[in-house]
Amino acid sequence: NAGVTQTPKFRVLKTGQSMTLLCAQDMNHEYMYWYRQDPGMGLRLIHYSVGEGTTAKGEVPDGYNVSRLKKQNFLLGLESAAPSQTSVYFCASSGGTSVTDTQYFGPGTRLTVL
Amino acid sequence: RKEVEQDPGPFNVPEGATVAFNCTYSNSASQSFFWYRQDCRKEPKLLMSVYSSGNEDGRFTAQLNRASQYISLLIRDSKLSDSATYLCVVTSPGALEKLTFGTGTRLTIIP
Numbered sequence: 001n002a003g004v005t006q007t008p009k010f011r012v013l014k015t016g017q018s019m020t021l022l023c024a025q026d027m028n029h030e031y032m033y034w035y036r037q038d039p040g041m042g043l044r045l046i047h048y049s050v051g052e053g054t055t056a057k058g059e060v061p062d063g064y065n066v067s068r069l070k071k072q073n074f075l076l077g078l079e080s081a082a083p084s085q086t087s088v089y090f091c092a093s094s095g096g097t098s099v100t101d102t103q104y105f106g107p108g109t110r111l112t113v114l
Numbered sequence: 115r116k117e118v119e120q121d122p123g124p125f126n127v128p129e130g131a132t133v134a135f136n137c138t139y140s141n142s143a144s145q146s147f148f149w150y151r152q153d154c155r156k157e158p159k160l161l162m163s164v165y166s167s168g169n170e171d172g173r174f175t176a177q178l179n180r181a182s183q184y185i186s187l188l189i190r191d192s193k194l195s196d197s198a199t200y201l202c203v204v205t206s207p208g209a210l211e212k213l214t215f216g217t218g219t220r221l222t223i224i225p
Contacts, residue, residue, distance in 0.1 A: 042118060042201070042215030043158070058212065090157055099211050100146040105157035 002026055004106035006091050012112045013081045021076040021109050023091030031094045032074040033103065034058070034066060036087040043090065049074055050097075081113045115140055118216040120202050125221045131192050135219045137202030138184045144214075147178055149187050150201040152218065158201055161187075189221075197223045 007022040023032065030051050035043040045058030047066040055066045063085060065077045074093075078085060088110050092103040120137045127133045139147075147164035162169065164176040164185050175188040185204075189196055202216035 040217060042217050043213075044215075045210075045212050048212075057210075059210065099213055100205055102160050103213070105159065107157050108155075 004091055004093055004104050006089075006106035006109050008109060009107065010110045012114065013078075014114050015082060017081050018077070018079050019081065019111075020078075021089055021091075021111075023074045023076070023093075023106055024072055025074075025091075025093040025104070025106075026072060027093060027095060027104065028071070029093035029095045029104075030071075030097065031099075031101070031103075032068065033092040033094075034064070034074065034076045035090045035092065036060065037090060037108075038087050046076065046089075081111075083113045085111065086113045087111060116216075117141060117206060117214045118202055118204055120200075120216040120219045122217060123220040125219065126224055127192055127221065128224050129192060129194060132188065132190045133192055133221065134186055134188045135200055135202075135221075136184055136186050137216055137219075138182075139202075139204045139214075140183070141204070141206055141214075142180075142183060143207045144204040145207065146205040147176075147185050148203040148213075149174075149176060149185075150203055150215075152199045152201055154198075158215075161200070192223050194223050194225060197221060 033048045034046040049068040052071040091106040094101040149161040150158040151161045152158045168177045177186045199218040206214045
């Protein structure tokens with residue numbers, strides 16, 4: 001039982017390049033989230049999903065897209081990376097139907113955009 | 115004003131001591147409160163929920179004061195393994211109900 005895994009762990013991009021971050025969970029959770037964590041700021045919600053085939057915007061969605069084609073996977077895409085997207089990205093999942101249910105986080109992806 | 119504010123620390127505390135952190139939140143409509151722990155360069159993990167009546171989990175005690183809109187975490191008999199950043203988290207009701215994370219309080223336990 002791996003919990004929540006994220007691929008890749010590290011990535012360096014040049015401005016304008018695109019990439020996809022993959023999050024996978026093996027806990028059969030309905031809810032999945034993408035956050036970013038920047039120095040001096042708390043984790044901020046980018047996008048989230050309440051079930052397979054559904055996605056919704058969080059508080060900082062601009063510049064990102066997501067897809068949830070399979071229940072266990074939640075993909076975060078950057079179509080044209082910008083230096084402001086340099087951050088640590090965390091995926092999380094929860095088994096309940098409320099944001100108050102415990103969220104389990106993946107190990108994070110450290111992204112640098114030059 | 116930030117929705118959730120924490121003293122960033124660092125708190126450097128000798129092993130065996132008691133340490134307490136506070137956190138204040140701005141949205142009086144927030145209903146649920148948590149403390150998460152984040153080790154250096156690792157992911158956040160739930161430490162404990164915070165209930166109105168206060169709650170204890172081993173050496174950890176959490177308190178909520180709704181009138182003053184603050185949450186506290188007390189760690190007794192601190193261990194080296196308690197060294198981490200402690201994140202205060204509250205729910206933010208509204209059109210987008212979500213968790214709002216504080217920036218964290220860094221704790222280092224000194225042998």
